[in-house]
Amino acid sequence: MVITETVDRSDPWPARLAAAQTFNNLAPAFTVDVVEPFFDFLIQDQALGDCEAAVRREMLTAGSSIIELHGANRLAPLIRIFENHLAESASSKTDDFIKEAVVILFGRLASHLDSTDPRIPGIVDRLVESLKTPSEQVQIAVSECLSPLVPLMRLRLPDLVGQLFNELFDSPKYPQRRGAAYGLAGVIKGIGIGGMKEYNVMARLKSASEEKKRYEARQGVMFAFETLSTALGRLFEPYITFVLPLLLTFFGDSIVDVREATQDAARVIMGNLSGYGVKLILPTLLEGLDEKQWRSKKGSIELLGMMAYCSPRQLSISLPIIIPRLTGVLTDSHAQVRVAANKSLKQFGEVISNPEIQALTPVLLKALVDPMKTTNALSSLLKTSFTHYIDHSSLALVNRLLSFVHHSNGCVLIGHSHY
Numbered sequence: 356m357v358i359t360e361t362v363d364r365s366d367p368w369p370a371r372l373a374a375a376q377t378f379n380n381l382a383p384a385f386t387v388d389v390v391e392p393f394f395d396f397l398i399q400d401q402a403l404g405d406c407e408a409a410v411r412r413e414m415l416t417a418g419s420s421i422i423e424l425h426g427a428n429r430l431a432p433l434i435r436i437f438e439n440h441l442a443e444s445a446s447s448k449t450d451d452f453i454k455e456a457v458v459i460l461f462g463r464l465a466s467h468l469d470s471t472d473p474r475i476p477g478i479v480d481r482l483v484e485s486l487k488t489p490s491e492q493v494q495i496a497v498s499e500c501l502s503p504l505v506p507l508m509r510l511r512l513p514d515l516v517g518q519l520f521n522e523l524f525d526s527p528k529y530p531q532r533r534g535a536a537y538g539l540a541g542v543i544k545g546i547g548i549g550g551m552k553e554y555n556v557m558a559r560l561k562s563a564s565e566e567k568k569r570y571e572a573r574q575g576v577m578f579a580f581e582t583l584s585t586a587l588g589r590l591f592e593p594y595i596t597f598v599l600p601l602l603l604t605f606f607g608d609s610i611v612d613v614r615e616a617t618q619d620a621a622r623v624i625m626g627n628l629s630g631y632g633v634k635l636i637l638p639t640l641l642e643g644l645d646e647k648q649w650r651s652k653k654g655s656i657e658l659l660g661m662m663a664y665c666s667p668r669q670l671s672i673s674l675p676i677i678i679p680r681l682t683g684v685l686t687d688s689h690a691q692v693r694v695a696a697n698k699s700l701k702q703f704g705e706v707i708s709n710p711e712i713q714a715l716t717p718v719l720l721k722a723l724v725d726p727m728k729t730t731n732a733l734s735s736l737l738k739t740s741f742t743h744y745i746d747h748s749s750l751a752l753v754n755r756l757l758s759f760v761h762h763s764n765g766c767v768l769i770g771h772s773h774y
Contacts, residue, residue: 378421466500494537497534522534557597576601652687663706719732
């Protein structure tokens with residue numbers, strides 16, 4: 356029977372989201388006797404499998420907070436709850452959501468175990484297996500779970516690292532290669548930067564990059580660069596001189612999947628560069644614009660375009676140098692070089708989120724290239740009424756021009772707005 360008043364009624368998921376957020380805020384007040392019933396609610400009552408992604412995410416956050424605060428006191432019963440659920444087979448999408456969340460919670464719980472606990476290897480095996488899940492959010496969460504477990508399993512690390520490298524290079528399925536990259540990054544982060552040398556990470560990646568017959572290995576190398584840069588941040592920067600030649604080469608790879616993975620890796624690496632890192636690579640990339648070999652020139656252009664994703668501070672410093680040089684190759688004799696230059700220039704406009712500045716991007720880029728057009732750009736800025744927040748990237752683009760604008764009482768006057 357259909358109840359008339361329920362037809363067309365919207366899903367009240369905001370109420371469930373508020374409840375999940377409330378659970379998270381109440382986590383410090385939980386007593387040990389309500390911990391297990393709460394996880395029964397998350398798993399058996401399917402709160403972790405909610406149809407709304409935001410609710411699932413907040414329920415998982417609440418579960419993680421409670422494990423962090425109270426998991427050490429309820430290890431045995433929580434392990435039993437998680438193992439019993441993972442032993443069941445999933446029969447629906449809701450079951451899949453719950454199982455993925457339970458794997459993550461299991462990993463969080465394992466951080467409370469002693470290094471001699473015999474259950475650690477089994478938990479690690481479950482986490483590594485879940486890296487094959489075709490969900491990047493799950494893979495990221497598992498990577499984060501692995502890092503704190505690394506100190507508890509030093510004897511197993513050589514085999515684990517070897518297994519992840521094998522899957523990264525040889526697995527026939529994309530999710531498994533991607534998951535292995537996240538797993539490797541999580542393990543190296545847990546070991547510390549010394550793990551890069553201890554496990555010959557760069558030597559292994561260099562060897563795989565020379566695989567000509569199978570593109571999977573080359574793509575895996577780019578996955579590893581991306582995830583290691585994400586996990587290690589600035590600690591990965593000393594390896595940029597090793598990574599740079601491979602990025603330049605793989606921008607021109609014959610396989611589209613490898614080129615796309617290279618672009619993703621370059622975007623992340625550029626986003627994490629410090630001022631020192633920019634100074635380290637910029638001369639090499641600019642020299643590449645003078646190469647006679649068009650493929651090398653194209654690679655340098657594409658990597659320069661990825662510098663649009665640098666931090667706003669680094670972007671502001673490098674823009675006046677990069678834009679004129681990119682514009683200089685717009686008339687190159689090779690069509691693919693011209694296309695790459697156009698695309699790279701557009702990327703600097705795409706990182707602008709302010710709508711008013713975005714509309715002026717073509718005029719501003721021309722002014723950066725040709726000082727004779729600065730007056731026109733300034734005039735356009737002064738005629739613009741700004742109604743949206745001007746983000747750092749937008750300011751980076753106009754930074755050179757702002758020096759020409761009248762300063763009054765420490766404020767810059769642009770159109771009808773003060774900053």
